[in-house]
Amino acid sequence: xxxxxxxxxxxxxxxxxxxxxxxxxxxxxxxxxxxxxxxxxxxxxxxxxxxxxxxxxxxxxxxxxxxxxxxxxxxxxxxxxxxxxxxxxxxxxxxxxxxxxxxxxxxxxxxxxxxxxxxxxxxxxxxxxxxxxxxxxxxxxxxxxxxxxxxxxxxxxxxxxxxxxxxxxxxxxxxxxxxxxxxxxxxxxxxxxxxxxxxxxxxxxxxxxxxxx
Amino acid sequence: xxxxxxxxxxxxxxxxxxxxxxxxxxxxxxxxxxxxxxxxxxxxxxxxxxxxxxxxxxxxxxxxxxxxxxxxxxxxxxxxxxxxxxxxxxxxxxxxxxxxxxxxxxxxxxxxxxxxxxxxxxxxxxxxxxxxxxxxxxxxxxxxxxxxxxxxxxxxxxxxxxxxxxxxxxxxxxxxxxxxxxxxxxxxxxxxxxxxxxxxxxxxxxxxxxxxxxxxxxxxxxxxxxxxxxxxxxxxxxxxxxxxxx
Numbered sequence: 284x285x286x287x288x289x290x291x292x293x294x295x296x297x298x299x300x301x302x303x304x305x306x307x308x309x310x311x312x313x314x315x316x317x318x319x320x321x322x323x324x325x326x327x328x329x330x331x332x333x334x335x336x337x338x339x340x341x342x343x344x345x346x347x348x349x350x351x352x353x354x355x356x357x358x359x360x361x362x363x364x365x366x367x368x369x370x371x372x373x374x375x376x377x378x379x380x381x382x383x384x385x386x387x388x389x390x391x392x393x394x395x396x397x398x399x400x401x402x403x404x405x406x407x408x409x410x411x412x413x414x415x416x417x418x419x420x421x422x423x424x425x426x427x428x429x430x431x432x433x434x435x436x437x438x439x440x441x442x443x444x445x446x447x448x449x450x451x452x453x454x455x456x457x458x459x460x461x462x463x464x465x466x467x468x469x470x471x472x473x474x475x476x477x478x479x480x481x482x483x484x485x486x487x488x489x490x491x492x493x494x495x496x
Numbered sequence: 497x498x499x500x501x502x503x504x505x506x507x508x509x510x511x512x513x514x515x516x517x518x519x520x521x522x523x524x525x526x527x528x529x530x531x532x533x534x535x536x537x538x539x540x541x542x543x544x545x546x547x548x549x550x551x552x553x554x555x556x557x558x559x560x561x562x563x564x565x566x567x568x569x570x571x572x573x574x575x576x577x578x579x580x581x582x583x584x585x586x587x588x589x590x591x592x593x594x595x596x597x598x599x600x601x602x603x604x605x606x607x608x609x610x611x612x613x614x615x616x617x618x619x620x621x622x623x624x625x626x627x628x629x630x631x632x633x634x635x636x637x638x639x640x641x642x643x644x645x646x647x648x649x650x651x652x653x654x655x656x657x658x659x660x661x662x663x664x665x666x667x668x669x670x671x672x673x674x675x676x677x678x679x680x681x682x683x684x685x686x687x688x689x690x691x692x693x694x695x696x697x698x699x700x701x702x703x704x705x706x707x708x709x710x711x712x713x714x715x716x717x718x719x720x721x722x723x724x725x726x727x728x729x730x731x732x733x734x735x736x737x738x739x740x741x742x
Contacts, residue, residue, distance in 0.1 A: 442736050445729075460733075465726030469718040486707075487700025493729075494685070495736050496696045 294394045295340045302335040304377050307354050315365040323404035346447035356436040367433040370412045378405035379466035383458045423479040438492035514687035519565045520572035526558035532604040539597040553639050560632040568626045583676045599669045605647030606709050607673040612640050614702035622692045651713045659714035674727040679741030682731045
């Protein structure tokens, strides 16, 4: 961990979580989806590495095990899995985190700058992912079936983050797990609708997986 | 609607108890819906005749469901329904005491109807298991959709060029309304599963249906989704933990 006078403990925890997300993205994109290893993504990771070099702020916190489980569920060398679990779902969740902390008066300037950069990286990925999914898997019901297979475990494990997110960020930043999931779901539903995925079926899948079914 | 043939197919105890809870909620929920439309009629005499007709339609649904339950050897679990509906009735009384017609019409026309439509739609494919239910649920579903169409038209006119005002109203009403009706959706999920439906699919259909209604009155799609998912997430999390929502 690099010492940083202008990051307090809660923001350092946020940086550590984002560093875990983005490190996994870089590793998986490098191995299986190099088109998504964009300059914007690399810039976000470079900024994270100026402050965060290990998991010290996450270790022992209530978020350590849920983050480990979430990222484990998103890890694979298969391209379909990487495009869906990482490219579609984790990017949408990351984007929700970046947006909520970027547009937040309680957030310090370094964190806002990070979130600006991370959000830009997510936006670039969002532009590219529909084309990659269409080319690799297809759209409509075929894509929905693949999403149900590849993203189900990730969604079923995400609920365990709720308590830790609320405990760490709700009082000070007004950011709740429900807010983040609402943001991420809104983005995912819009993207999937553009990919001809039936909206009712997709929402029902999301609901079912979040219910742990 | 009264010529229901008596026919009781063998059912497991779990299915029997589940259908007794679900039919009770349908029967007494329709009676509450009738009450809400009557209260709305009192608050807005301009629409009094129409809303009184809606109330009669809802009361008829309840009566049909009771008849068909008896014909199928289903004894509605009134205590379960009362427990689920008491929170809703408290909200309704509160809105009525404030003469808040628009809040009442959102609770009934959007939130309660979204639950009814999502579950009745999903019930139809399995209705053959309960003699005489398909036609009456189909008719009830058609009539609920008609009510919702009117509510959408009313709200679009009322809040034409005043979407921010509608947004504030919906957000205020939803805090309790979704907690209550969405909570009921979560509480009945396991019973829906036990009679051969999917509680999770119904919950998703309710969320999607409600989101679309907000969109028709002026919410942006992402905004509506974020709002509705954000309201349902605490309920989903309670479900995950095996906690009842109320």
